[in-house]
Amino acid sequence: MRKRILTGITTTGTPHIGNYLGAIKPALELVAPDNDSYFFLADYHALIKQTDPKEIEASVKNVALAWLSSGLNPEQSHFYRQSDIPEVHELTWILNCSAAKGLLNRAHAYKAIVAENIESGGDEDKAINMGLFSYPVLMAADILIFNATHVPVGPDQAQHMEMTRDIAGKFNHTYSNVLTLPEAIIQSEISVPGTDGRKMSKSYNNIIPFLSTEKALQKSIAKIITNSLEPGEPKDHKNCTLFQLYSLFANAEEINNMKLSYKDGIGWGDVKKDLFTAINNEIVPIREKYHALKEQPDLLNDLFSDGARKVQPQAQELVGKLRELVGISKIV
Ligand code: TRP
Numbered sequence: 001m002r003k004r005i006l007t008g009i010t011t012t013g014t015p016h017i018g019n020y021l022g023a024i025k026p027a028l029e030l031v032a033p034d035n036d037s038y039f040f041l042a043d044y045h046a047l048i049k050q051t052d053p054k055e056i057e058a059s060v061k062n063v064a065l066a067w068l069s070s071g072l073n074p075e076q077s078h079f080y081r082q083s084d085i086p087e088v089h090e091l092t093w094i095l096n097c098s099a100a101k102g103l104l105n106r107a108h109a110y111k112a113i114v115a116e117n118i119e120s121g122g123d124e125d126k127a128i129n130m131g132l133f134s135y136p137v138l139m140a141a142d143i144l145i146f147n148a149t150h151v152p153v154g155p156d157q158a159q160h161m162e163m164t165r166d167i168a169g170k171f172n173h174t175y176s177n178v179l180t181l182p183e184a185i186i187q188s189e190i191s192v193p194g195t196d197g198r199k200m201s202k203s204y205n206n207i208i209p210f211l212s213t214e215k216a217l218q219k220s221i222a223k224i225i226t227n228s229l230e231p232g233e234p235k236d237h238k239n240c241t242l243f244q245l246y247s248l249f250a251n252a253e254e255i256n257n258m259k260l261s262y263k264d265g266i267g268w269g270d271v272k273k274d275l276f277t278a279i280n281n282e283i284v285p286i287r288e289k290y291h292a293l294k295e296q297p298d299l300l301n302d303l304f305s306d307g308a309r310k311v312q313p314q315a316q317e318l319v320g321k322l323r324e325l326v327g328i329s330k331i332v
Pocket of ligand 1: 045142
């Protein structure tokens with residue numbers, strides 16, 4: 001059977017090199033002539049955490065440009081905005097009526113916030129909106145609406161994928177076997193450390209930007225925390241943020257040479273220079289494309305309408321079928 005790859009990115013914030021390495025690049029590597037691919041911007045998911053409309057709009061633009069500059073070809077893949085396919089919400093409601101509340105109670109992201117609230121002695125539902133609680137149902141609808149067979153996601157989304165299968169299985173059991181149970185392609189845990197050594201994340205303020213200028217890239221690399229060993233003193237490459245980042249961009253030979261340089265006492269300034277070169281070499285063509293695309297005013301709106309035109313009939317077909325199955329259709 002033909003594989004149908006589908007994945008989305010929530011449009012909050014500006015993509016950083018962690019998003020590029022962990023989500024965009026591996027997803028694009030799955031595009032092949034004998035696969036269908038669906039890549040979309042999960043802009044309704046973004047409303048859960050972001051209430052500033054300007055931020056939402058800026059993020060949609062940047063995430064879309066990040067996909068396109070990294071090589072997404074809209075002729076070859078389906079590329080669209082979640083919000084342009086309102087059938088996703090119709091399906092979300094239908095699935096809400098199959099999804100057990102107990103299942104959603106167990107979602108890690110939701111449970112973590114409840115646990116924090118309890119720890120701080122406050123109301124356990126503090127700052128939890130229904131969007132956050134039912135996030136996995138909207139995600140299930142994103143996937144099931146296009147009969148996706150394979151969904152590349154990070155390890156943090158594995159539970160959401162299980163939930164999608166659960167919810168689809170329950171619907172199929174109740175009505176008829178119509179929803180495709182998707183397989184998760186869990187991208188191997190590549191840990192991308194941020195400038196402070198913790199996982200790179202916008203919420204830690206430790207990101208290395210990806211679509212920035214060279215200067216900004218240099219600046220964030222300069223900020224990476226090291227120990228105080230002097231040039232000439234042997235250094236340990238293990239558990240070293242600079243080395244970890246370098247390994248994500250360099251080839252095997254360069255990585256080996258860098259290990260030897262650590263033993264020989266390379267100075268931190270020189271490691272940072274080499275890291276800059278390694279990241280920059282990969283990013284230069286992407287950055288150039290980004291700047292070129294950014295200058296085309298109607299590009300994204302045109303792509304979004306083309307994308308919606310291509311995929312919406314499929315969404316309508318599935319939702320039509322489900323409406324009939326549940327008894328909401330023409331009276332006979
Ligand atoms: N939850 C995903 C994330 O934060 C984004 C997402 C929304 C998604 N809908 C999806 C990913 C459907 C894959 C398929 O990373």
